Amino acid sequence: MNNDNGRQFDVVGISGSLRATSHNSALLSAAKELAPANVNVAIFDIKDIPFYDGDVEKAGDPLAVAALKEAIRASHGVLVVTPEYNHGIPGVLMNVLDWASRDNAAGSLLGKPATVMGAGGMSGAGRAQGHLHTVLAATGALVMAKPGVLVATPGDKFDDQARLVDEETRDFVRAHMTAFREWMALIGRGASVPVTA
Numbered sequence: 001m002n003n004d005n006g007r008q009f010d011v012v013g014i015s016g017s018l019r020a021t022s023h024n025s026a027l028l029s030a031a032k033e034l035a036p037a038n039v040n041v042a043i044f045d046i047k048d049i050p051f052y053d054g055d056v057e058k059a060g061d062p063l064a065v066a067a068l069k070e071a072i073r074a075s076h077g078v079l080v081v082t083p084e085y086n087h088g089i090p091g092v093l094m095n096v097l098d099w100a101s102r103d104n105a106a107g108s109l110l111g112k113p114a115t116v117m118g119a120g121g122m123s124g125a126g127r128a129q130g131h132l133h134t135v136l137a138a139t140g141a142l143v144m145a146k147p148g149v150l151v152a153t154p155g156d157k158f159d160d161q162a163r164l165v166d167e168e169t170r171d172f173v174r175a176h177m178t179a180f181r182e183w184m185a186l187i188g189r190g191a192s193v194p195v196t197a
C-alpha cells in the first residue's frame with residue numbers, strides 16, 4: 001500500500017479473559033508471534049485493574065490504570081481479543097475500556113487505531129466482537145472492520161502449550177495483523193503519537 005514496511009509500530013494487546021489457560025490470551029500471543037516484523041505487540045495484563053469508580057478516579061488513577069492509559073497513549077494501535085460472555089464482552093474487559101475511555105484530555109483511545117479478534121464457542125465470539133466494535137467506536141477509537149479473526153471451537157486449534165497450531169487460523173491471524181499495520185499507517189496520521197518515517 002505504501003512505504004510503511006520499514007517503520008516500527010507499537011501495539012498494546014489486551015485479552016479479555018483472566019483465565020491462565022485462556023484461548024483468547026493464547027490467540028493474543030499468536031497475534032504477537034505472527035505480526036509483521038515491524039509490528040511489536042506488548043501484552044498488557046488487565047488483572048490489576050480495579051473496578052471503575054468515579055470517586056477513586058477523582059482521587060487519582062490507581063497505578064494499574066495510569067499504566068494502562070500510558071501504554072495506550074504511547075502506542076500506535078490497540079488490539080483487543082475477547083471471549084463471548086452472554087452474547088457480549090466480559091465485564092472485566094468492559095471495565096478496562098471504561099477506564100481507558102476516561103482519558104479524554106490526552107485522548108488515549110480517541111483517534112487510536114484499534115482492532116479486535118476473538119475465540120470461543122461455535123461462532124468464534126462473533127457477537128462479542130460486534131459488541132466490542134460498538135464499545136470501541138464509542139470511545140473514539142478507529143476500529144478496523146476487516147478482515148477479522150473468529151476462532152471457533154478453539155480447543156481444536158491450540159496445543160497443550162497454548163500455541164496456535166491450526167495452519168489456516170495462523171494464516172488468518174497473519175493476514176489480519178498485516179492489514180492492521182496498513183490501518184495504523186493510514187489512520188495513525190491523526191493519532192496522539194506522531195508516526196515518523
Ligand SMILES: Cc1cc2nc3c(=O)[nH]c(=O)nc-3n(C[C@H](O)[C@H](O)[C@H](O)COP(=O)(O)O)c2cc1C
Pocket residue numbers: 017018019021022023024025083084085086087088119120121122123125
Ligand atoms: C459467563 C459466561 C458466559 C458465556 N457466554 C457465552 C456466549 O454467550 N456465547 C459463547 O459462544 N460462549 C459463551 N461462553 C463460553 C466462553 O466464550 C468460553 O468459555 C471461552 O472459551 C472463554 O474464553 P477463554 O478461553 O479466553 O477464557 C460463556 C462463558 C462464561 C463464563
